[in-house]
Amino acid sequence: MKSNKNNRNSYGKPIAISLFAHALLIVALLWGTDFNMTKSEPTGMVQAVVIDPAKVRQQAAEIRKQRETAAKKEQDRLDKLRRESEQLEKNRKAEEERIRKLKEQQAKDAQAAREAEQRRKVEKERAEKAEAERKAKEEAIRVAEQKRVAQEAAIAKAEQERLEKERAIKEAQEKAQREKEAAERAEQERIAKEKAAAEAAEKARQEQQRLEQIERERKEQEAALNDIFSGLESEAASNSAARSSQVDIELAKMGEIYKQLIQQHILTDSSFRGKECRVNLQLIPAGSGAIAGAVKVIEGDARLCNATKSAISQVRSFPLSEFPEVNAQLKNINLTYKPQL
Template sequence: MTVPLLLSVALHLGVVIILVAGFKFSPSTPEAMEVTLDAPLSEEVVPQEEIVKAATVDKAKVEQQLEEIRAAEQQRKDEIAELERRAEQAKRQREAEQQRQRELEAQQRAERERLAKEKEAALKQQREAERKAAEAEQRRKAEEEAARKAEEERKRREAEERRREEERKRKEAEERARAERERQMQEELEREREARAAAKARQVQSELGKYTNLIKATIQRNLISDSSMQGKQCVVNIRLASSGFVISVNRVSGDPGVCKATENAVLKAGTLPVSEDPEVFAKMKDINLTFAPEFN
């Protein structure tokens, strides 16, 4: 109950108490008329007219006092009714004030609950926003990390690709250089081989020429010739063993007389000079020899 309501109730109660106390102690009490009926008559006799007059006066006074009592009683009732009305009004006001206070308290309670709910909703919304912000930040960091790793992976792959490309080019260059060195080496070897082959061929040819001349000289020593052979020649085929032993001798072409004399000279020699060099001998073991007798 609020302070103004308490003050109002106390004020009304005070008024009621004062009015009741006034009605109880304040109203004028009619003076009682003392009438002694059985008292012994005094020696002085009162006249009859005076007695009647006194009775009339006292009756009027009593009536007046009764009227005053009734008026006072009615006033008291009216005042009590007014007090009751005021008390009822105060009660209604008090109850209305109490109802207003209850409604106000209910409104305040509802307002507090509403504010609490709004605060809770705001806190919940804030927490949800913070959660979403944290999730968004986490996703952003995860995306940044993924992008960073992807970029690092891309750079690593590019670097690896460059390294492989450089390695491939290096190997290709090394292979080209090796192939070039090999080619040059092969060319050099080929030139050397050709040079050796040429030298060998010259050597073989030289040896072959030398031994051919030696064979011709041997045939010339063993040849029985006459003047009819002068200016004539014969081509014979001679087959020799590695020791120079004459396996066979046959006329190929030329003058028959010269050929016959040449065949006899070869057979007479039996063994002809041959080179120990296998390559030279390979060209000598089955040789066609052109022979012309020499005359001094």
């Protein structure tokens, strides 16, 4: 509406100017006609008063000249008015053309403005729709993220509960295993003690029988022993040497057994190839076997010695020999371990 009001204002001014020019032209024409009529009256009055024909002719000539001059001026004025009227008409037409073009341009501008406004509205609607879609997507993402976080929290909680249950089950199993192993060790110790007691009783019985047999033989051969006393001393020395050799063999055998036990528990490494470790192992009798007490490194590769000590600590029981003399030495034994790679 504001644009239409401006259009009416722009059209009204040129039209008012054109109407004013036409009105001015009409007034001028009317004034010219009145001038001609007023000029003729004095001439008639002069002719009626003057008697001299020469003066009349002279006055008539002057009047004619004045009329011609006035007519020429009037004609010039009319020509000027005509030209001005034509110019005004041209100006009016030019103004009308300008106004027409202005109206066309304004119509085009108005159409362009309407189209621009329509495009702006469409763009605004599109932007609002895009913004709504963006907000909807953001809301969906936010909701999805909340769900994901909640799911992860639930999964983490479930995982924590599962781990706690597994830990409780594992602890219960380990406790049961320890109790079972303790019961088995106690049973083994009991069986070993009973076996040792039975073996000791059997050995005592056999020893008693042997002593009784020896006593009988001693009594029967008492006289003969005096004669062969020197021979018996030589035989006793030979038996002692044989016994010492047997102890050494048994010690070597038990040492190899212990090395095999270490080999079973050691974490082997290719860098151990060609290396060795010498340790001092102190055993503590426990039931039918023995357990590792103190372990001291005597010499050897540091990494191999650490692995050897770790393997020794994992051996549950070291077997003992059937010979007491050997077991007495096994309580404090030196071992040289070379890994078998």
